[in-house]
Amino acid sequence: MxxxxxxxxxxxxxxxxxxxxxxxxxxxxxxxxxxxxxxxxxxxxxxxxxxxxxxxxxxxxxxxxxxxxxxxxxxxxxxxxxxxxxxxxxxxxxxxxxxxxxxxxxxxxxxxxxxxxxxxxxxxxxxxxxxxxxxxxxxxxxxxxxPISCAVHGVQLLHLTPYAKALVIGDGFMGQLFVQILQAYGVHQVDFAGIIDDKLALNKKLFNVKNTYNTTRDTLPSDYDIVVEAVGKPETQEQAVNATRKGAQVLMFGVGHPDAHFQMNTYEIYQKQLTIQGSFIxxxxxxxxxxxxxxxxxxxxxxxxxxxxxxxxxxxxxxxxxxxxxxxxxxx
Ligand SMILES: NC(=O)c1ccc[n+]([C@@H]2O[C@H](COP(=O)([O-])OP(=O)(O)OC[C@H]3O[C@@H](n4cnc5c(N)ncnc54)[C@H](O)[C@@H]3O)[C@@H](O)[C@H]2O)c1
Ligand SMILES: [Zn+2]
Ligand SMILES: [Zn+2]
Incomplete structure (x- = not known):
């Protein structure tokens, strides 16, 4: 063969x-x-x-x-x-x-x-x-x-409610899956952030995304209950934490370089009562x-x-x- x-x-x-x-x-x-x-x-x-x-x-x-x-x-x-x-x-x-x-x-x-x-x-x-x-x-x-099953596992690790407002950062295939899966699990609003305008537009058209953001131009709002990071870079991991409201959950789904680190404000984790959740396979x-x-x-x-x-x-x-x-x- x-x-x-x-x-x-x-x-x-x-x-x-x-x-x-x-x-x-x-x-x-x-x-x-x-x-x-x-x-x-x-x-x-x-x-x-x-x-x-x-x-x-x-x-x-x-x-x-x-x-x-x-x-x-x-x-x-x-x-x-x-x-x-x-x-x-x-x-x-x-x-x-x-x-x-x-x-x-x-x-x-x-x-x-x-x-x-x-x-x-x-x-x-x-x-x-x-x-x-x-x-x-x-x-x-x-x-x-x-790949769908990896995103489903990530979503299953979160506590989801219909009222939650979610943001997916990363306009690759995984981000595009997360948008659909979060909606399927009942999240009422899913927004999408990336750097490729065509993909942002495609998602808006195909998958009922409410707001899209191009992170090279736009500042992300800080009022999300759920943020999925699906890029794997320190800068998008920082953006993911910064996009949260109080009580939010951040799904760190992107695979970073084994040596990479990102910065987080320690007081913010406490004061916002954040959950930072990893997801593996x-x-x-x-x-x-x-x-x-x-x-x-x-x-x-x-x-x-x-x-x-x-x-x-x-x-x-x-x-x-x-x-x-x-x-x-x-x-x-
Ligand atoms: N946790 C798991 O089990 C698991 C499983 C599969 C994939 N992953 C990881 O998920 C991530 C996404 O996977 P993918 O297949 O979609 O990868 P990909 O490389 O196709 O997509 C990443 C996307 O991020 C976008 N991007 C880059 N910089 C950005 C920025 N500053 N702001 C917003 N978007 C930005 C790029 O345009 C690209 O489309 C990867 O890190 C991958 O390794 C994790
Ligand atoms: Zn794979
Ligand atoms: Zn074993």
Whole structure:
């Protein structure tokens, strides 16, 4: 089978690989689509994502496909089923797994990060992370259920009320998902801040966003109950805290550089009684994400900017392709 292998830091090669065989608890998936995200950029450049990727490895952690084979113990899917795969595999035995917080697992492994993923014609995954895709969800949209599930996890960590007024900072794909998901969870007003006027306008048109702000020109108001930071830079993290009203919650969703810090006024945390909430990956969020997509409450079709072939992935990861917002790779 054909696969795109990360052979070293900043080096990829299409290779002829052996088709993987399944263990008793595993599923063999024939890949249809694999999404590319910031994590792949990090892994390509030798930085960690949720974990470190050690070459040689096939990336691709946002996948959809068809079940091609199942191990002897698999009961939840069968050959021919359309599926999507949660890449994250938890050990089930560590302190965090046993206290109901598997995302913090000490022995996290992941399809497309620590084991071969969807940028190949076939990949395997434990049956426990394979989910059936409803017929109403295309394979292309199905490859975005993993990023949707990360945003859903973030939203589930917040205490949401219909009266809350929310601001999403970051006009990338994740920010665009957050706008829709917060609305789906009943937040009555969602505003959107970014730096790309086209995307601000698109969100306003498609997703019933009330106010948009371009942070290169506009000052953000300071009266939000919920602020989602979906950029990952110290300056936007500071803006996120500054945009709060009393009693607010700030979801720090963006992945900062491992060495970065930002400044916060300590009195303000106390006086406004702020909650600063981190968010890491996507436990128990696939079913909700599939439902959000199937019901149309989340629509990703207008947000997918690029459909690539395997040989077009590396230039995107090298940053040589302009205007990429969300790229998916048509593998099969
Ligand atoms: N916590 C998690 O589990 C998790 C999961 C997925 C992604 N992420 C992170 O979420 C962030 C967003 O992901 P993405 O895929 O949308 O990334 P992206 O790079 O596509 O989007 C980031 C966006 O931020 C915008 N931006 C840059 N500077 C800005 C500023 N000063 N003000 C407002 N907007 C600004 C850019 O225009 C860009 O569109 C990234 O940091 C990513 O690593 C976290
Ligand atoms: Zn991703
Ligand atoms: Zn564990």
């Amino acid at each position: 054909k696969g795109l292998v990360l052979t070293a830091v900043k080096k990829m090669e299409i290779q002829d690989l052996p088709k993987p065989s399944v263990l008793p608890n595993e599923v063999l998936v024939q890949t249809k689509y694999a999404g590319i995200c910031g994590t792949d950029h990090a892994l390509y450049n030798g930085l960690p994502g949720s974990a470190k990727a050690v070459p040689p490895i096939v990336l691709g952690h946002e996948n959809s496909g068809v079940v091609a084979a199942v191990g002897a113990n698999v009961t939840n899917v069968k050959v021919g089923d359309r599926v999507t795969v949660d890449p994250n595999i938890y050990c089930g035995q560590c302190y965090y797994c046993r206290t109901g917080r598997p995302e913090l697992c000490d022995h996290l492994s992941a399809v497309g990060v620590t084991r071969n993923g969807g940028l190949a014609e076939y990949f395997t995954a434990p049956a426990s992370v394979v989910y059936e895709l409803p017929d109403s969800i295309s394979f292309k949209a199905g490859a975005t259920i993993e 996507n436990p128990h969020a696939f079913e909700d994400s599939i439902a959000l997509l199937a019901s149309g409450k989340v629509n990703v079709d207008p947000l997918i900017s690029h459909e690539l072939e395997l040989n077009q992935v590396e230039p995107v990861l090298q940053g040589k392709v302009a205007g990429v917002s969300k790229a998916v790779v048509k593998v099969g």
